[in-house]
Amino acid sequence: MSLQGVLGRLAPALLAAAAACGPAQEEAAPPVETAVPFSDEQVRRIMQMSPLPPLPPDATNRHADDPLAARLGQALFFDERLSADGSVSCATCHDPARGFTDGKQLALGQQVGNRHTPTLWNVAHHRWLTWDGRADSLWMQALDPIEDPREMGTTRGKLVRVIAGDPELRGSYEAVFGPMDVAALRDRPDDVRPARGREAATGPSAPEAVRAWGDLGDDQRAAIDRVFVHAGKAMAAYQRLLVRGDAPFDRFVEGLRENDAEKVKSLSPEAQRGLAMFIGKANCVLCHSGPNFSDGEFHNNALPTLHGGEARDPGRFDGAKVVAASPFNAAGPHSDQPDGPAALRVRQLRQSSEAWGEFRTPSLRNLGHRAPFMHQGQFEDIEAVIEFYSELEGATGRGHHQEQVLVPLRLTVGEKRDLGAFLAALEGEQADPGLLAAPSQSALGR
Amino acid sequence: MRNSLVTMLALSALGCGSGEVPAAGDAGVTERISAGSAPAEETRGETLEARSSGGAFLARVTPLVDPIPMNEAFSVSLTLTDPETGTPFTDYDEVSIDARMPAHKHGMLRDVGLTPQDDGSMRADGLLLHMYGHWEFHVDIRKGARFERAQISVRLQY
Numbered sequence: 116m117s118l119q120g121v122l123g124r125l126a127p128a129l130l131a132a133a134a135a136c137g138p139a140q141e142e143a144a145p146p147v148e149t150a151v152p153f154s155d156e157q158v159r160r161i162m163q164m165s166p167l168p169p170l171p172p173d174a175t176n177r178h179a180d181d182p183l184a185a186r187l188g189q190a191l192f193f194d195e196r197l198s199a200d201g202s203v204s205c206a207t208c209h210d211p212a213r214g215f216t217d218g219k220q221l222a223l224g225q226q227v228g229n230r231h232t233p234t235l236w237n238v239a240h241h242r243w244l245t246w247d248g249r250a251d252s253l254w255m256q257a258l259d260p261i262e263d264p265r266e267m268g269t270t271r272g273k274l275v276r277v278i279a280g281d282p283e284l285r286g287s288y289e290a291v292f293g294p295m296d297v298a299a300l301r302d303r304p305d306d307v308r309p310a311r312g313r314e315a316a317t318g319p320s321a322p323e324a325v326r327a328w329g330d331l332g333d334d335q336r337a338a339i340d341r342v343f344v345h346a347g348k349a350m351a352a353y354q355r356l357l358v359r360g361d362a363p364f365d366r367f368v369e370g371l372r373e374n375d376a377e378k379v380k381s382l383s384p385e386a387q388r389g390l391a392m393f394i395g396k397a398n399c400v401l402c403h404s405g406p407n408f409s410d411g412e413f414h415n416n417a418l419p420t421l422h423g424g425e426a427r428d429p430g431r432f433d434g435a436k437v438v439a440a441s442p443f444n445a446a447g448p449h450s451d452q453p454d455g456p457a458a459l460r461v462r463q464l465r466q467s468s469e470a471w472g473e474f475r476t477p478s479l480r481n482l483g484h485r486a487p488f489m490h491q492g493q494f495e496d497i498e499a500v501i502e503f504y505s506e507l508e509g510a511t512g513r514g515h516h517q518e519q520v521l522v523p524l525r526l527t528v529g530e531k532r533d534l535g536a537f538l539a540a541l542e543g544e545q546a547d548p549g550l551l552a553a554p555s556q557s558a559l560g561r
Numbered sequence: 562m563r564n565s566l567v568t569m570l571a572l573s574a575l576g577c578g579s580g581e582v583p584a585a586g587d588a589g590v591t592e593r594i595s596a597g598s599a600p601a602e603e604t605r606g607e608t609l610e611a612r613s614s615g616g617a618f619l620a621r622v623t624p625l626v627d628p629i630p631m632n633e634a635f636s637v638s639l640t641l642t643d644p645e646t647g648t649p650f651t652d653y654d655e656v657s658i659d660a661r662m663p664a665h666k667h668g669m670l671r672d673v674g675l676t677p678q679d680d681g682s683m684r685a686d687g688l689l690l691h692m693y694g695h696w697e698f699h700v701d702i703r704k705g706a707r708f709e710r711a712q713i714s715v716r717l718q719y
Contacts, residue, residue, distance in 0.1 A: 159719045163631075401692060410632055412691045413670075435670070456634060456687075463671040463687050470670060520664055 147376045150384035151391045158371065160394045165368035167360030167406045167480070167543075170239045174452035175445045176254050176348045178291060179355060186554055187287040188353030191346055193553035194284075196277045197261060199225055199268035205260065205350070208232040211551035214485035215357065220421060220492030224266035229428065231492035236481040236543075239355040240407040242460070246474045246490045247434025248413060251461045252450075253351035255443040258343060262308050270324050271343040272307030275300060278342060292345045299338035303331060307339065344449045356550055359481050359543030360406075364390070367540075382540055388530075389537025397504070397524050397534060402476045408541065413473035416521060419509035421491045426511050428490070431473035432466075439464050472512070480541045497538055501531050605638075613702070613711040618642065618650040620700040620711035622658070625684075631717060632691045639675060639683045639700065649681050653702035658685050660696050660715075693717050 153161065178184040191197065195204045208222045209215040215235035222228035230246050238244070239253060250256035260266035261274060278284045279295055289295065306324040310316040317329055328336065363381040370378030382390065394400045404410050413431040420426050438444050438461055445457035452458065474490045488494045494503060503509070505526040526534070606624035613620065618641045625636040639658055641650040656675060661668035669690075675683040690696050698713040 156719060163719065401694070404693065405632060410691045431670075459687050460634070460671070463673055465670045465672045467670055469667055 150387040175450040177451040185352035188349035225268035226265040249434040249437040254347035257347040257350040270308035296338040361544040363540040385536040389533035408479035409476040415472040417510040431470040611711040
């Protein structure tokens with residue numbers, strides 16, 4: 116390590132020593148030893164990967180950090196009544212015991228879906244939600260699965276009825292969002308929703324719930340949408356609490372900053388070698404950058420498909436269209452800041468063929484219990500993921516839209532083991548157990 | 562600031578009109594030390610300039626933040642001038658600015674609009690460079706069927 120690097124590493128320790136002991140009375144301690152001789156540039160890279168910063172604010176949801184809203188959202192998240200047959204809640208696929216995934220390759224709600232359930236750990240650190248970024252806020256994301264026939268398959272009309280008809284839920288709702296517009300919400304069928312995708316909105320081929328939606332008055336539709344959106348904003352407030360940082364890697368970085376040998380030992384020599392691989396030869400950090408180990412954007416890494424052959428899922432190509440057209444995006448009428456930075460972001464979104472087959476970079480924090488991996492759950496464990504990037508065996512569509520920098524890493528057995536050890540050291544502190552199940556009725560907080 | 566380097570290479574324009582094959586031009590190289598962490602607000606970065614492929618205009622791009630932050634939205638100021646006279650260049654129907662990453666063959670996937678400013682410059686908000694490495698600002702104008710580009714390289718390093 117150069118003199119500049121040593122001074123940079125020691126600066127905080129020197130300042131602390133100076134503050135505690137008076138000027139120039141003690142000699143600076145030598146820089147703490149690491150198992151791997153990291154270069155200055157490597158140290159700079161490592162420092163940018165920790166700690167996990169505070170959550171980015173969500174000005175599109177003025178209730179994003181309201182504890183009462185979060186409690187309501189938690190109750191809704193675990194409520195199976197918000198599904199067509201009463202058997203599926205958000206937690207069915209986002210199972211807290213499985214890293215807020217479900218252990219399946221493809222999600223199974225009311226039907227089998229087309230993608231693997233992404234984790235919710237640290238989800239509020241993402242600017243785009245889901246694999247294809249079809250939502251630009253947590254609250255927008257929470258709405259679509261409720262009416263997706265493959266997921267919960269119910270309707271916003273039924274959701275409103277559940278909340279309005281449950282004294283605890285309704286009381287909690289009104290404590291956060293104010294009184295429901297009861298006059299506009301009564302005298303209507305339960306199951307009402309707008310058409311989805313290519314569904315007919317009118318005529319005999321339109322689903323009954325869609326025809327019923329069309330028969331409602333504007334004030335009724337607006338009142339239902341208000342409650343629907345509020346439910347999404349409450350669930351977003353809950354999901355913002357699903358944060359786990361303070362992994363062994365974070366303590367290691369603290370040790371580098373503070374010149375604390377004990378903290379540096381939090382990362383085993385094997386994991387330190389894996390870290391050097393991560394930011395060096397393997398260059399995983401190119402996409403898995405920043406303290407959440409994701410650039411938050413979309414890439415096509417030529418992954419093998421579950422069905423074999425070439426990819427058919429358009430990924431971000433579709434997701435960008437969906438979010439731009441949705442009335443629930445950050446620029447829409449339900450946003451609490453329709454002219455802010457998030458609104459600008461979605462208004463600027465470009466519809467481009469180069470986004471075809473791209474999927475969002477997943478965070479690598481808290482991989483435990485999240486297998487299988489990738490957007491179709493193609494890889495059964497993290498070792499299989501590393502093996503793919505080592506050899507690119509089964510890669511699809513090379514030379515089309517895929518990342519042009521993707522090359523086989525040709526990792527040795529030891530290098531793969533080291534990389535795995537580093538990834539295992541990204542497992543954060545345990546979350547508050549109170550967040551991992553439905554809250555008790557008394558906890559709804561009125 | 563010492564934690565990272567942003568090396569900016571102002572390259573001359575690459576041909577892109579009338580089906581020409583782009584050709585790299587000479588480069589005026591500026592290197593400076595900056596950080597990849599939180600940017601200082603209201604601090605303008607170094608102005609980068611490049612002449613367009615057909616030589617019709619000189620593009621000057623000034624980041625309105627210094628350093629350009631990694632994976633965070635930022636704004637730039639853009640001016641177009643006649644390379645010979647230095648007067649404002651306005652002989653176009655459309656103008657746009659984009660940022661691309663040649664090694665990855667992808668870019669921002671954002672259409673950042675340009676807003677005219679009182680001083681004759683234009684401002685673009687919402688640019689975002691989400692990966693470390695070599696990026697290029699593309700300043701394109703269209704006049705009828707003719708396209709012309711000025712291209713400016715930016716290296717975003719740790």
